[in-house]
Amino acid sequence: xxxxxxxxxxxxxxxxxxxxxxxxxxxxxxxxxxxxxxxxxxxxxxxxxxxxxxxxxxxxxxxxxxxxxxxxxxxxxxxxxxxxxxxxxxxxxxxxxxxxxxxxxxxxxxxxxxxxxxxxxxxxxxxxxxxxxxxxxxxxxxxxxxxxxxxxxxxxxxxxxxxxxxxxxxxxxxxxxxxxxxxxxxxxxxxxxxxxxxxxxxxxxxxxxxxxxxxxxxxxxxxxxxxxxxxxxxxxxxxxxxx
Numbered sequence: 001x002x003x004x005x006x007x008x009x010x011x012x013x014x015x016x017x018x019x020x021x022x023x024x025x026x027x028x029x030x031x032x033x034x035x036x037x038x039x040x041x042x043x044x045x046x047x048x049x050x051x052x053x054x055x056x057x058x059x060x061x062x063x064x065x066x067x068x069x070x071x072x073x074x075x076x077x078x079x080x081x082x083x084x085x086x087x088x089x090x091x092x093x094x095x096x097x098x099x100x101x102x103x104x105x106x107x108x109x110x111x112x113x114x115x116x117x118x119x120x121x122x123x124x125x126x127x128x129x130x131x132x133x134x135x136x137x138x139x140x141x142x143x144x145x146x147x148x149x150x151x152x153x154x155x156x157x158x159x160x161x162x163x164x165x166x167x168x169x170x171x172x173x174x175x176x177x178x179x180x181x182x183x184x185x186x187x188x189x190x191x192x193x194x195x196x197x198x199x200x201x202x203x204x205x206x207x208x209x210x211x212x213x214x215x216x217x218x219x220x221x222x223x224x225x226x227x228x229x230x231x232x233x234x235x236x237x238x239x240x241x242x243x
Contacts, residue, residue, distance in 0.1 A: 001038040001039070001040060001041075002038065002039040002040075002041050003025050003029055003031065003036065003038060003039075004035075004036055004037045004038065004039055005025070005027075005029035005036045006025055006027045006029055008025035008026065008027070008029070010023075010025075010038065014026070017106065018103065018106055021105075021106065022103060176201060179201065179204050179205065179208070180197050180204055182208055183197050183198075183204045183207050183208050183211075184197050186207070186208050186211045187207070187211060189211075190211045192211075
């Protein structure tokens with residue numbers, strides 16, 4: 001199909017679906033307008049189709065993509081424009097101008113194709129995200145299983161530490177009481193009967209150390225001697241002899 005105005009081949013390598021559907025060449029010549037027509041070059045055979053109320057084909061039906069009967073050239077044109085060949089339509093009208101805007105239809109088809117590609121890309125991204133989340137979930141499950149397996153051993157160790165802590169506290173309490181008793185006896189031996197044992201443990205140890213140093217240096221304190229003299233006087237005063 002060669003355009004009579006500029007020689008454009010509607011089934012040539014430079015032709016697109018838009019050229020075929022609209023009958024317009026890249027130079028703007030439209031078949032059927034301003035005396036422009038197509039030269040059927042190389043036509044070997046043709047047939048006439050009658051548009052009547054009843055279809056001529058028996059058992060006509062819609063077929064799937066594999067059973068469609070488009071020519072190889074039309075299939076190649078559809079593939080070059082990234083359109084599904086099932087999108088090809090035929091329009092017939094008795095009016096001077098077709099009611100369907102083929103350019104608008106092609107634009108809608110391209111928009112639908114872009115939206116489909118965008119949705120496919122988003123779907124792939126969601127699949128990747130889902131795979132990453134699934135992997136992370138499986139890792140957490142593995143870590144949780146490992147933690148559950150080690151939980152009894154940790155509990156046993158914790159119970160042992162609690163027992164050890166209780167025993168240590170008991171020993172510390174006993175040591176604290178013993179040190180305070182030693183401090184009290186040390187103060188009494190040093191003659192400090194009325195002295196009180198300090199509250200803080202470090203003060204108790206300091207008192208014991210300093211008092212021992214005093215005892216070693218002086219033998220016994222003056223307070224101790226006074227206490228002994230005071231306790232001996234009543235015994236001497238109450239002593240009587242018989243004649």
